Amino acid sequence: MHQIQLPEFAAPDTSAALESVVIHDITAEERAEIAALAGTLTGTRHPLIDTPEWPSAAMDASALLPRTLLRALRAFRHDPGPQGALLLRGLPVTDGEQLPPTPGVPNSVERVPTTAAAVIASVMLQLGEVIAFRNEKDGHLVQNVVPVPGHEISQSNAGSVLLELHIENAFHDNRPDYVGLLSLREDPTGDARLCTSSIRQALPLLDASVIQVLAEPRFRTDPPPSFGAQEGAPSMHPILQGDLADPNAVVDFAATHPQDDAAKFAMAALRDAFVATMSAHRLQVGDLAVVDNRVTVHGRTSFTPRYDGNDRWMERVYAHLDNRRSRADRPGGGRVLG
Template sequence: MTVLATAENATGGLRLSATDADELVTLARTVIRRVPGGRIDDPEMIDACRQASMLMPASLRGVLRGFQRESGERGAALIRNLPIDEAALPCTPGTSTSVQRFGTVPALLLMLIAAELGEPVAFRAEKSGALVQDVVPVRGKEDFQGNAGSVLLSFHNENAFHPYRPDFVMLLCLRADRDRVAGLRTACVREMLPLLSPAARTALSSPDFVTAAPPSFGTGQATAPHAVLSGAPEDPDIRVDFAATKALGPAAQQALSELRDLCEQVAHTVVLNPGDLAIVDNRVTLHGRTAFRPRYDGADRWLQRTFVLRDFRRSRIDRPHDGHIIA
């Protein structure tokens, strides 16, 4: 019998039952076999995942459907016990360019779940435009404010500078760090809003901020002045990256530091276990990561990441041939 998602688990998350996990593995393997060549970024694979996502266990689909409509107070969901087959994993990759090009079970899980949430998308300038990307610590990049680093990664919207930044960021844990201290942190504007001073709310709603693009997107590129909070005053979107957003005046600066402090106050931290998938609603929730110590011995922390857009059409002008890569 299938289980319908209840209001309680619709936004918070889900622990998959062993039976549902088995069903998912079978489904992922079927899709891999069905697509000649088995390439993840192949349009045929994306189509096959869109069709096959209808066959995912109802418990999972129910949670995903609920979440894409309403991501809740925390703006993040945790799906646990996904069948990533930890014993069969190769060594953790060690370069910042590492991506997944061929169908493996974990990569297919991301693609299937992405299909339920919207359309998977990647940026040509980042990780060579692969739809499933490895997030791993990289030797020599320890201090980097990006996913290759291992010092504290400050709160950010993913690709905050970009007009087509993802609506959802999916982070699937394949391997935890040895010390189990690397915590994914999230901070949702819905939890910060009631705590913000009226002056800060006003300042954050004014277009008095600019956000720089990461070097990979071309140095010197920055946004036009933008607001940090926009949309419905009682339930706004948030757009900020504490490593890349600059305030354009003293009131804006003051508001930005108030917001930064509030992030610390409301933050939720989770040390992901292998098989845990975090889904972050990038419109209302910032994310970051606590520091950890990589060993570079092939057994380091390893996440796989996929971005999702809800309104795919909006980015059409920057997606050649109606593909899934934003130029």
């Protein structure tokens, strides 16, 4: 098996690619409307997120989101644009109350509905069905992305070294179609940046011979550390799938292993092309980045957490488009893939 040696990528300061991210700004009036809607999903009537009732209530509420937001989500679902990323800015993350300290524990999740959880779940429920994976953070639907002491070098969202570009859960047949990341607290050092690159922008930089190799089943992808041990060896797969004029990309540069020299060369060329076309987002409080997980990889620059309650904090929610396709993976028809 070949291991590719990857140089660190530096986030571009200004990025031409950033212009191709779809940006939608929420107005002050809409923010108040969304906060009121989130208010119907919090409080004593809704004690827990991970019940059948709460996501259903959130789905109903999500149909009442501001029209301009619904229109932006529908358009993104139709076509995620050249960068395969949507940035919603100015969402409410609290109802005026102070945000608690950033949690600094492994596998941190949100159990009790909060304004932020209601907002991200409602938005993601308009893109598809909100799902989680039993082996990842115990299948909780709203997960915290926070740095965790002792996990600095982990290639997971608990780490703080550079997080390699990846498709979310690339190893899984029913990986999410969308990943939502809502910023609750900015990195006080300003170093941590979410990076996104789409195959739509990277593809023109690749030679035809490289594209051909990437389209052949010459790669294996391991589950990420957050999944714990999996049974059986992963199977061989192509990285580029579908119409090679506008393919999907299935790759995790920390977990996908090329199986021969040509595959190794092609994968390194692909990473270079992703780095050359990358956008870097310093997410502000209330920014929700939605990544189309079919065409866009994401990663994060390195940063230095302080573990004092003021570290960077995001909430993450997955959605997929075809609930029937994953039915065999969802015991009881619930939202958690086993």
